[in-house]
Amino acid sequence: MKTMIFFYTGTGNSLWTARLLARGIGESEIIPIGGASDDDMSGHNREIIMCGAEAVGFVFPVHIWGVPRRVVQFIGSLIMDTAGYYFAVAVNGGQVASTLLQLRKLLERKGAKLSAGYEIPMPSNYIPWGGPGPEDRIRERCAAAERKISEIASIVRSRGRGPVEKGPLWQNIIFSPAYRLTFRRVPGMDRSFWTDPKCNGCGICEKVCSCGNIRMEGERPVWLHRCEQCLACIQWCPQEAVQFGKRTPRYPRYHHPEVSLKDIISLARTAREGRK
Numbered sequence: 001m002k003t004m005i006f007f008y009t010g011t012g013n014s015l016w017t018a019r020l021l022a023r024g025i026g027e028s029e030i031i032p033i034g035g036a037s038d039d040d041m042s043g044h045n046r047e048i049i050m051c052g053a054e055a056v057g058f059v060f061p062v063h064i065w066g067v068p069r070r071v072v073q074f075i076g077s078l079i080m081d082t083a084g085y086y087f088a089v090a091v092n093g094g095q096v097a098s099t100l101l102q103l104r105k106l107l108e109r110k111g112a113k114l115s116a117g118y119e120i121p122m123p124s125n126y127i128p129w130g131g132p133g134p135e136d137r138i139r140e141r142c143a144a145a146e147r148k149i150s151e152i153a154s155i156v157r158s159r160g161r162g163p164v165e166k167g168p169l170w171q172n173i174i175f176s177p178a179y180r181l182t183f184r185r186v187p188g189m190d191r192s193f194w195t196d197p198k199c200n201g202c203g204i205c206e207k208v209c210s211c212g213n214i215r216m217e218g219e220r221p222v223w224l225h226r227c228e229q230c231l232a233c234i235q236w237c238p239q240e241a242v243q244f245g246k247r248t249p250r251y252p253r254y255h256h257p258e259v260s261l262k263d264i265i266s267l268a269r270t271a272r273e274g275r276k
């Protein structure tokens with residue numbers, strides 16, 4: 001195995017991207033970024049990567065115009081080969097802002113260099129602001145993503161240097177402070193979740209939550225305020241009974257069409273077990 005691709009996903013866009021990248025690069029393994037434990041929060045190193053790999057990639061969604069908390073914590077916990085070849089793909093809903101610049105800094109703090117950082121717009125899963133758009137737009141975005149993934153794969157195969165892509169300046173000016181302001185508030189944002197009467201107590205929301213933030217009490221889910229805002233619970237509920245704030249009852253749900261509930265449940269179980 002020459003390339004290791006670490007990925008994080010809520011609704012499957014990043015998993016699909018990681019799978020296609022691995023296929024395009026060849027001799028690659030995709031590895032889920034596990035749930036952070038208390039050790040990671042205290043800055044202990046728990047992983048040594050690049051063992052045997054010639055290249056390491058990170059594939060993850062943009063969250064609130066930046067790198068998701070879990071990915072920040074994961075990179076913080078790594079011991080990195082400073083001579084290694086690192087690349088990243090920030091999967092997003094159209095506003096990557098300075099996410100990849102932030103990632104570059106996180107790697108630099110570890111003494112490592114980001115050789116190439118790409119952004120890929122995909123259908124948005126941020127349902128509090130609306131659905132992913134009409135079917136034809138979803139198809140167009142996925143098709144464009146597939147083309148870009150193939151280009152990225154050929155650059156990574158030849159260990160090429162690429163750009164570190166970023167959004168327009170106005171995004172960086174407005175949204176980088178917004179990211180910093182909200183970062184600490186993310187775990188408590190689950191206070192806006194609620195369930196409507198369609199909930200039948202199936203427990204799937206608990207199973208798709210990769211950080212163990214949902215507990216079934218009686219027949220209803222309860223959120224425990226260590227949320228990562230991946231939105232898996234709201235997007236994968238088969239009854240569409242999970243809501244966030246006031247507007248989500250009228251918005252359609254989304255997950256990547258080629259990623260299954262079984263995939264996400266299995267990933268979430270592995271991540272939860274990694275936390276113990």
Ligand SMILES: Cc1cc2nc3c(=O)[nH]c(=O)nc-3n(C[C@H](O)[C@H](O)[C@H](O)COP(=O)(O)O)c2cc1C
Nearest residue numbers: 010011012013014061064065092093094095124125
């Ligand atoms: C909490 C949250 C915040 C998000 N913030 C952004 C953002 O700032 N910019 C953007 O383009 N997309 C944003 N999105 C959309 C996701 O980045 C996008 O839909 C991504 O493809 C989801 O990947 P996944 O299916 O692998 O989870 C956000 C999604 C969530 C859940």
Ligand code: SF4
Nearest residue numbers: 199200202203205237
């Ligand atoms: S997945 Fe939906 S229907 Fe099932 S318990 Fe959770 S909220 Fe209720």
Ligand code: SF4
Nearest residue numbers: 209227228230231233
């Ligand atoms: S509670 Fe929902 S949004 Fe929060 S981490 Fe779990 S699945 Fe993701």
